Amino acid sequence: MIFKTASHAFRTAIKGLSLTVKHLFGARRSRQELNIKNDNYFDHQEGIVTVQYPAEKMPIPEVARYQLQVDIDDCIVCDLCAKACPVDCIEIEAIKSPEAIGKTSDGSVKRLYPAKFNIDMAKCMYCGLCTVVCPTECIVMTNEYDRSSQKLTDLIYGFSDMTDEQVAQRKAEWTQFQAEKEAAKQK
Ligand code: SF4
Ligand code: SF4
Known part of the structure; x- marks a missing residue:
């Protein structure tokens, strides 16, 4: 019995x-x-995992959800993104215009000015909703992830x-x- 236990302990020690x-x-x-798209991605797991950031960076998937970016020129200030956000971290203030003020790159007519368009990335949960x-695909998740801050x-x-x-x-x-419109109605 003692030899069996000793043998088992020896084999375990060698394995470890x-x-x-x-x-x-x-x-x-x-x-x-x-x-990560490489077929042999999981065959190469040997070596130091910690990278010398920022000199080195780990490759990230193309579809990764990181910092949000808005192309404000293509935004029609419809507020849909703010309404869809489950944590209310998008704050938009729109100002109406008496007439069309231009078009986005996909031809959508712009009628509102974006007085405020803030996204609080500290609250964002990166759901992508x-x-x-x-509607104009002007708000996108980028592959940029290193905007850390102490504030x-x-x-x-x-x-x-x-x-x-x-x-x-x-x-x-x-x-x-609005005032001119009201005045015209009174006449
Ligand atoms: S980013 Fe898109 S959804 Fe959000 S207000 Fe602009 S156009 Fe609308
Ligand atoms: S990705 Fe962030 S900002 Fe966009 S809907 Fe989700 S929580 Fe809100």
Whole structure:
């Protein structure tokens, strides 16, 4: 019995030691950078996993969901993305225009100015719903993931390209348009 136990302990120790030695030699080099789409991705798991970031970066899948980006020129300020967001991290303020103000790259007519278009990436849960509902496909998830910051407020991304003066001017134009419309009705 004692020989059997000793033999088992010896074999177990050898197995554990061989695993340690294997990783010891493997740790002399970094793990090969491979795209996850590679057929042999799981055959190359030896080596140091930690990468020397930012000098080195791990390859990421093309369909990964990372930082959101909005092409504001193609946005019709419809608010659908904000309504679809389950955590309310998109804040949009629109200003109506008395007339069409242009077209997006897919031909959609723009009638609203984006006075405010903020996305709080600290609250975002990367579900991608906002990108699915966007009629002009101007809000997308990019493969950019390294915008870390020590201040939470830095993670509120602003996409509106309007200045305070422009916002005030457009609001005044809309107020005047409404007033003229009312006055015309009274006549
Ligand atoms: S990815 Fe999801 S949580 Fe993030 S802003 Fe879009 S809808 Fe909201
Ligand atoms: S759904 Fe698209 S077009 Fe509509 S407000 Fe959001 S980003 Fe703009």
